[in-house]
Amino acid sequence: MRIGAIEAGGTKMVCGIGTPEGKIVDRISFPTEHPDITMPKVIAYFKDTKVEAIGIGTFGPINLKAGDRRYGSITTTPKPGWAHYPFLDQLRSQYDIPFGWDTDVNAAAYGESVWGAAKGLQSCMYYTIGTGIGVGIYSGGELVHGLVHPEGGHIPVRRHLADPYPGRCPYHQDCLEGMAAGPAVEDRWGQKAGDLPMDHPAWAIEAYYIAQAVTIAILMNSPEKVILGGGVMQQRQLLPLIQDEVKRSLNGYLQAEEITKRMEAYIVTPGLGQEAGLYGALALGLKAWEESRRNASI
């Protein structure tokens, strides 16, 4: 049995085929262009693969309201052609199989809970820190949707005292994403984040903002694991700086040994590495397949 997976990113579309045990056996990726160009490639990829379900984890914001006529569409995005695009319906018109549908970060959080760093836990939060900042929340064994879906990349943050950078979010100027996403790091220091030396002051400032977001995440939702992914987290020196800063800012308030004694196992990078999103999409597809089986047997 094979399950399809689509990780739809703002710049890159990754499609894959995997097993119910969580093994990706094939993958392909191409740039995310206008949907008229990109979607036929996605549809063509799954032709004759006999996948029995497909999971989609996508950039957003998206419509997740079960029963809504626009369920399964991207909502408001500046990406040409994608605003209000009926992503799920386009696929459904080609493949009569169950589909899983969620944000890229919720998908990654779910994948990590099934096969990754949060395996066996009932809750985790997954941050991606890259071109943008997004957060997925798995809580009580379910992904959090609510009114829209988590958009925790845009929370207001306290400024680092040594940071005069104005921020670059078009909506909120100096929100978390405006201050700490990859383009903000590059804009602040005049060179790509990946080119900055490990001991550059950039990293203490970056860790400060990410740690603030993680501190808020822990206080708000009390996840059993915090997982930090995305391109910026490829800088290995960041994680210990963030762990230290979170511990310092919580200041002993939360008496959980996961925080006070085992921080290095509490705030972690993805167990599924850079493919957390694709594995998450696979896990969503598998879940959709299982639910359709369960419904069929009732």
Added chain:
Amino acid sequence: MRIGAIEAGGTKMVCGIGTPEGKIVDRISFPTEHPDITMPKVIAYFKDTKVEAIGIGTFGPINLKAGDRRYGSITTTPKPGWAHYPFLDQLRSQYDIPFGWDTDVNAAAYGESVWGAAKGLQSCMYYTIGTGIGVGIYSGGELVHGLVHPEGGHIPVRRHLADPYPGRCPYHQDCLEGMAAGPAVEDRWGQKAGDLPMDHPAWAIEAYYIAQAVTIAILMNSPEKVILGGGVMQQRQLLPLIQDEVKRSLNGYLQAEEITKRMEAYIVTPGLGQEAGLYGALALGLKAWEESRRNASI
């Protein structure tokens, strides 16, 4: 059929008896003193009442880990006698009935979802802003627990530019609670919050902090309703200031009509008024009773 309800506050213990339809038919309250004084009163209140379950919503932090040997106890509190106190076990030793157990704010969030402002919704967040600040989260039809439970009263906040007040949280100095709970308002202005005139600059500053917390709550968890309770919210002028400030700070980023068009129905005061906590405890008791019935019938 009668269900018992206990709203255990840091200063006041409220006990009540209600019906499955959500009517409180009797109530009593007394100060929360040392448990050796207070718990016998609680136990005595329910004697001969024939309640078939009791729900408890309590000050915390508390142990909510199902299966843990300390499940049902208060954990670390400065209140004399209550640290590590086995609250639930004390009651269970007297009454062989199902018990519901959660934080006071989770209880209130749940009560509001059953009979109050979030009736019929699958998610809401309940803030109490009073002597302290706490938040309860109902998400996907379940209360959020996780590693400990939500403690969103202690998130870091941006300072209001016209506010030199240093904050008074013993753990975090100028976190949300340290800047915006009732004692901070009194300390900042030298008089009780309730004695400040409606047009005092205190209220714009207070609204700024509460709105910042609500903005973060909405971006993080995307609740279908935000409910603001507690003593400070008795100041009627606060709610519209908060609604305006949240709208301003989100700045059109979240395209949900609940926010862009119906803010006055999205951020609200409790539908169950000042008894949201007691109704919430009743709802927890009813849920415990229903679950025990379901388990018995399997």
